[in-house]
Amino acid sequence: MDEAKTDVLAFTPFPHPTGQKIWSNTPIERLNKEIKRRADVVEIFPTPAAFLRLATAVVIEAHDEWQVTRRYLSEVSMAELRKVIAAKQAAAEPVAEQRQIA
Structure with a gap:
């Protein structure tokens, strides 16, 4: 767990509302609920491929909706x-230069 600490906490340097959205898995949960809801309507699938086609159609529909009408992160x-990433890169550059010198 100690080795994964930096990966697990990677969202913390970002501003609060954005960091919370990066950390959250709410969109995936919503997508899974929608697939389950539509599968419950059908109840019985003749083959596993039939379920896969339904789930794929739901994912494609959600993708199209996010492409055109919705945004998870505003402009x-x-x-x-972008400011946070630029600041992190600027802070990392002196460290990289010191390593090259040594």
Whole structure:
């Protein structure tokens, strides 16, 4: 667990609302509920491939919706993220230069 600490806490340097969205798995949970809801309507699938086609159709529909109408992170949030990433890169550059010198 100690080795994975940096990966698990990677969202913490980001501003609060954005970091919370990065950390959350709510969109995946919603997608899984939608697949389950539609599968419950059908009740019995003749083959596993039939279920796979239904689940694929739901995922494609959700993808199209997110491509066109919805945004998980707004333009303002993305601008804040770019600032955080730029600051992290600027802070990492002196360390990389010191390693090259040594």
